Amino acid sequence: MKTPSHPRSAARTASRSPERRPPEAAGLRARLVAADALDRVLRGGTALEDALDNAAGLEPRDRALAFRIVATALRRLGTLRAVVGPMLDRGFPKSAPKVETVLLVGAAQILFMDVPDHAAVGLSVEIARGDGTTSGFAGLINAVLRRLTREGAARLAAIDTVAADTPDWLRQRWAKAYGAERAAAICAMHAHEPALDLTVKSDPEGWAQRLGGEVLPTGSVRILHAGPVRALPGYEDGEWWVQDAAAALPARLLGDVKGLNVLDLCAAPGGKTAQLVAAGAQVTALDRSGQRLVRLSENLARLKLSAEVVEADAAEFSGGPYDAILLDAPCTATGTLRRHPDIAWNKRPGDIAGLAELQGRLLDHALDLLKPGGVLVYSTCSLEPEEGEAQIARLLSARPDAERAPLTPEDVPGLAAFITPQGDLRTLPSDWVRGEPERSGLDGFFAARIVKGGTRRRG
Structure with missing residues (x-):
């Protein structure tokens, strides 16, 4: 280059x-x-x-x-x-x-x-x-x-x-949220094409060796990709799927889901659904886009995995109750600019408020669909606090039946530094430096784990 x-x-x-x-x-x-x-x-x-x-x-x-x-x-x-x-x-x-x-x-x-x-x-x-x-x-x-x-x-x-390569409004927001130095580091990382991260069904060490990559502490396989993905060994056999290492974390935060009825809200294109099914869950994969669900079904078929696929509006769905729910909510996706650089130029400041309102409604409804004692993981691939930390603060304030289940270092191997003081997860594209920029970094993600309990006392 x-x-x-x-x-x-x-x-x-x-x-x-x-x-x-x-x-x-x-x-x-x-x-x-x-x-x-x-x-x-x-x-x-x-x-x-x-x-x-x-x-x-x-x-x-x-x-x-x-x-x-x-x-x-x-x-x-x-x-x-x-x-x-x-x-x-x-x-x-x-x-x-x-x-x-x-x-x-x-x-x-x-x-x-x-x-x-x-x-x-x-x-x-x-x-x-x-x-x-x-x-x-x-x-x-x-x-x-x-x-x-x-x-x-x-x-x-x-x-x-x-x-020059980041719109002013984004740089200013990130400087306010994370400080000028970290904001500059985020912007600098966006200039580099990211590596290719894979989630494998089994034997990550073996697949890393076969693909010329490395196993990350989180279990993902990272390769410095050259050539069409479909031509790589294991693709046609359904042994792995493309998924950024940060995007693979929210499903793991649900813990052991074997035998549980799990609802994957806003599921397409299906990477998290595949994780949950591969872990032994009985998964309902829901999305409002029929076209995106076609892609999800195709991906599951290639991977030789199966789930109940439902086309519905996540804010109005009336199924359940479920043992566990994963809500990877629609968002501005500003944490994914390395992979989707168009987002920087197509998003506007006004988009955040509308998406935050939708996220709040989805969170409330997801909690309603959960069994007492069930676990809800909320995540967004956004760097904007309104779409992450502020959503959980609002939920905990408004819903007495919502209790945070703080994350532990064992939940996110190798990423303990990204657990916030409140016990949530916040990754930034610039925070995981591992040699060359092409080998470094994660998508910017926020994730929090909530348990549905009884009414909490205020005071």
Whole structure:
């Protein structure tokens, strides 16, 4: 991967022999898909995974390239705009917004990816020529990107990239919640592509060795992934599934669930459902999205696991009562920016209040669906206190039948430092440094364990 301080020089670019392959063979289709997806994210507010639906027809290698280009452009969006924008005397043309998209796709490859400069420039120009809204700017795009191959290092050195690549409102919120130093560390970690974490059915040591990875203290297997996930050993046989190490923790906080009736609320795409079924629970997997439940069912089928799948609104579901409930609630997902960099640019401050109100209703209803003495684990992949700590404080204040069951170091092996003074779990992307940034970090998660008891005395 290119580093910000070492873009390829113009001299090195000029010394390379130009490729003789036709544009399609050189990866034009992958860049076209990337440019289209980036435009849909930035101007249509589309989620990255949905924006890449056009990648389905690509070869696995080209599909992976398209994803990396878009993800890199989104992780480095503020920096790319700060570098490229001043090279345009009149700024990005408002009459042709796709010009910015094409420039961002080319610049991401030149500055931050291991892609030959001539390919990044030439194919970006080809993209521009093939679109009626950008064809008149092909010469401009060519000139700007060629200039970038010469001046990129110097221009990057003048930018605070950590600050540039995170929207101000998020940085300010994190500084208030966690302090300026930790907020800066969170932002810095988001610049690095994360490793691939897997939850395995059994024999984590064996699978770590087979996949060239390592077993984390939490039991997940972490690999520095290269290549399509589906091509990895064990995928087709259903021996493991992709799940960030932090995302694998909430289901484990329920304890021994063997033989218990467990409700997994907001269950799709099914990683936590799979954990619970593999642990021996009788699981009802509920989600309001039928489309997402199709994916959950497909995942369970591959893993050779079964659960009762229910399409329903979690706030209105009337089943139960259940021995245990896992509520991984809908949230802003600001703890997952390393994996989903589109979230930083598609979320707005006003989203938090609406989601917090929904989370409160879901928490109250989940407690109603629980048997007396049953365990409820509430979690969100958000860094925002309103979606985590504040939700549990409100629940404990409003519901006499809710009692916190504080977490212990045995509940989260290797992560005892992330247990809060109140006994909940709070992970930050920057807190688990384990050598290189690519091997480090966890998604930002909050989780709390609640037991349904009798009426508590106030005082």
